[in-house]
Amino acid sequence: MNSTTKQNDWLYTISPRRKFINLNFKEIWRYRDLLLLFVKRDVITLYKQTVLGPLWYLIQPLFTTLTFTLIFNNLANIPTGDGIPSFLFNLAGLSCWNYFSTSFTGTSSTFKSNQGVFGKVYFPRVIAPLSVVISNLVKFGIRLLVFIGFYIYFVFFTGKASLASPNLTLLLLPVLIVLMALLGLGFGMLISSLTTKYRDLTYLVGFGVQLLMYGSAVMYPLSYFKEKLPEYSWLVEYNPMTVFIELFRYMTLGVGRFSISYFLYAAGISIICFLLGLIVFNRTEKNFIDTV
Amino acid sequence: MGKKDIILKAENISKQYRLGLVGTGTIGADLNRWWHSIRGKEDPYLKIGESNDRSTKGESNYVWALNDINFEVERGEVLGIIGKNGAGKSTLLKILSKVTSPTTGEIKTKGRIASLLEVGTGFHGEMTGRENIFLNGAILGMTKKEIKSKIDEIIDFSGCERYIDTPVKRYSSGMTVRLAFAVAAFLEPEILVVDEVLAVGDAEFQKKAIGKMQDISKGEGRTVLFVSHNMQSISSLTNRCIVLEKGNKIFDGNTSDSIDFYLKNNKVTEENDYKAEPIKDLPNILGVSVKTSNVSKVHIFGEPLEISFRLNVPFSLKGASLSFQIVDKHESPILHMWTFDSEKEMCRKPGVWKLKCVIPKLRLYMGDYTLKVYFTGPPGGEKYDIIEGVCPFKVEMFKIYREFEFRPNTCKYIEDSNWLINQE
Secondary structure (H helix, E strand, O other): OOHHHHHOOOOEEEOOOOOOOOOOHHHHHHOHHHHHHHHHHHHHHOOOOOOOHHHHHHHHHHHHHHHHHHHHHHHOOOOOOOOOOHHHHHHHHHHHHHHHHHHHHHHHOHHHHOHHHHOOOOOOOOHHHHHHHHHHHHHHHHHHHHHHHHHHHHHHHHOOOOOOOOOHHHHHHHHHHHHHHHHHHHHHHHHHHHHOOOOHHHHHHHHHHHHHHHOOOOOOOHHHHHHHOHHHHHHHHOOHHHHHHHHHHHHHHOOOOOOHHHHHHHHHHHHHHHHHHHHHHHHHHOOHHHHO | OOOOOEEEEEEEEEEEEEOOOOOOOHHHHHHHHHHHHHOOOOOHHHOOOOEOOOOOOOOOOEEEEEEEEEEEEEOOOEEEEEEOOOOOHHHHHHHHOOOOOOOEEEEEEOOOEEEEEOOOOOOOOOOEHHHHHHHHHHHOOOOHHHHHHHHHHHHHHHOOHHHOOOEHHHOOHHHHHHHHHHHHHOOOOOEEEEEOHHHOOOHHHHHHHHHHHHHHHHHOOOEEEEEOOOHHHHHHHOOEEEEEEOOEEEEEEEHHHHHHHHHHHOOOOOOOOEEOOOOOOOOEEEEEEEEOOOOOOEEEOOOOEEEEEEEEEOOOOOOOEEEEEEEEOOOOEEEEEEEEOOOOOOOOOOEEEEEEEEEOOOOEOOEEEEEEEEEEOOOOOOEEEEEEEEEEEEEEOOOOOOOOOOOOOOOOEOOOOOOOOOOO
């Protein structure tokens, strides 16, 4: 009877038109279980059939940090600030850096590594990069615990970190974590969308990330770089990751730079990067299977 | 009566693909596109419309895999989609399952669409069967709660209970497929898209899968879009079909009409008959042809089959004989037919001889067959000509009704029989 009105009552439409940003939060919410299962898959399967299992999540950062301390501080004599153990300094920088870089490299291969599934089934594609970032957040959490463990050890048991002074900016930590995630996610989505057509970027990402680490004040304080190489310092200074890492060290150890303007600048970059990544990702996801 | 309840409507669906390598040169095309779109002009590459003909070389690098497809599906209907390879079936399914988007046109639906495109994607080898059920279910759009409530049924249906807590990488390929199909079979979307899943697993599991498909479509009244090459499953599962050819919809109607149309339209162009030149001073076979009940060398079980031969006889032969075997695809001969000079005079004078064998009711079971032909002298004598693997044809059973569907490789042939049933 009322079929004429019902005729227009479509649940959804599949069409070529693309909205500029087409984020269907309702749909993503409906697929939240998938998001969690992806995260679970990423976290669990990494060390399946290993003897040490999840212990690797501890061993990896420890050994990298030890190596860094040995090379950059003991050998190359990079100062890490008075009263701050260089081990703690490096652990702080590396934790942040790893969080960003694994999020970035993980998401940058979204389309390529999920080609099989994406080619067969539909689900909101954005779930895949989101899951990468969330599973990296879990890993970052573990690293943070390691960091706290050593922090307590150094402060209370050795007294070496007498000058380490966490301060009120620590309240910004959640914001910082989100911003780093946005930066990695945005960059990653951008690259992953472009790599579906232009494979060259895969190679660029490979060594680009490594080079970028040296420009992100991971193993040296920004102030030291400015002092030694003032003419290149802008390269490091305007790198949003430098801002974030310096801030992280400032809030936990009391060394590093914290300036509202730089922070807002880096936050702006992250958000713009994320939005840009999202737009490009959205444009790509509908047809990528034809070009990949 | 009221109006039809349309659950899915496709309007002017077209899909363009770029041929050749994607990579070098695309930046140029991309920039050109972008430049046109900035000025508010149409995409310059969209104007070039060429039909998707696999075998002829086109002029442009862009083809239409689908061209202006329109159709409607009613709630509870099972629609078959048939067509040759490259007709656009899979592209249409990909668009329906939102894997890729159409270039023009739109599809409107009133229900969730879920697809069973090649099951088993998204399985992770390191995870156990149980974990994979959850992961795969979630990929297919189920919530954790839904899966939890069905997990026992899924495990039971898959028949992999013993291995369910073992990593999937240790599974045999058959087990993986069983598990994957089991997950997919318990999806509950309003519209289910199925692509050739029935071609997997062993006979027992296929039976189960088909049964489940029938339950879904008939019992639960869900809408199913079903793509297959197998006319048998098409005819037993669907009630309406659309036929695609080179990206165009060329037929839309009830299943048996559609299959007829498809077979007629899908004429085998290459010559199927055997032909040879006469050899001087030696008897040989000049030609063999099989006349099947349908076009395209498709024969319906139980229909008469005619096989014709032309023989070159350069000099008069004594005691000649012609025999042939129908050989199945495993190269085992299924039946043997012959004619002897002693029974029916043949080849006693030089010239070209024509022979025709009519099998009034061919009882061969469904499958692919070829002929092996012997042209010989009297027993123990000369063998003039032997040819094999010629005149391939196919036997289908899709016009025969049976409560259970005919499955391939069940037997070699079916005999007429009478049953007497009494209660003691």
